Amino acid sequence: MLLQKRSGPFIITLFGDPTPVRVGRADLSVMCQKADDNSPVLDARVLLRLRRPSNGGDIVEFTLPAKHENASNKLLYAAALNLPSPGNWRVIVDIERNGVLASLMAPLTVLEKQPTIITYWPFFVIVPLIALLFAINRRLKRGRGIRHPRARP
Numbered sequence: 001m002l003l004q005k006r007s008g009p010f011i012i013t014l015f016g017d018p019t020p021v022r023v024g025r026a027d028l029s030v031m032c033q034k035a036d037d038n039s040p041v042l043d044a045r046v047l048l049r050l051r052r053p054s055n056g057g058d059i060v061e062f063t064l065p066a067k068h069e070n071a072s073n074k075l076l077y078a079a080a081l082n083l084p085s086p087g088n089w090r091v092i093v094d095i096e097r098n099g100v101l102a103s104l105m106a107p108l109t110v111l112e113k114q115p116t117i118i119t120y121w122p123f124f125v126i127v128p129l130i131a132l133l134f135a136i137n138r139r140l141k142r143g144r145g146i147r148h149p150r151a152r153p
Contacts, residue, residue: 008102011035012093015076016108023086023113029078030066032095042068044097046077050108052089060084086112 002021004013013031028048032041046066053059064079071078083089089108094101117124 002108003104003106005104005106006035007095007104009035009100010041010095010097010102011038012095012102012104014091014093014104014106020111021083021108022111023083025080026083026110027070027078027080028066028091029071029073029076030093030095031076032097040075041095041097042075044077044095047094047096048079049092049094050081050083050089051092052085052087052110083110086110 002014002016002019004011006012011033013033015029015031017027017029030046030048032044032046033039034041048062048064048066050062051059052061062081064081066077066079068074068077070080087110089110091106091108093104093106095103
């Protein structure tokens with residue numbers, strides 16, 4: 001969970017995957033609830049706006065709708081995007097339902113892309129680990145000296 005705040009008649013919760021958010025593909029999900037009874041709001045229009053001023057004065061900005069169809073949990077409104085650069089971004093969540101508007105602005109820190117070796121290290125370790133366990137097993141069996149007696153004629 002990146003953020004949860006009340007805005008107007010809604011409680012807005014923002015989730016990000018991966019956590020922490022990194023350069024590359026990111027999924028941002030929003031849960032909208034009624035503030036008075038915490039029941040989910042399923043018929044709202046949700047718009048996500050991400051903005052990052054760069055050092056050269058250029059502004060990187062994304063505006064995209066968040067929809068139920070993009071979320072695996074149908075209580076959420078989700079959108080997928082490809083973040084091009086690390087830094088301090090600003091995310092603005094706009095919600096409109098039956099003419100009622102609510103908006104929430106929050107900082108979003110985007111980290112550098114994680115090195116591939118860190119992401120996939122379990123796959124590189126499993127094969128040597130299995131070979132090591134097999135070698136230990138064979139050595140232990142040989143050390144016990146399990147002998148089968150021969151039948152006498």
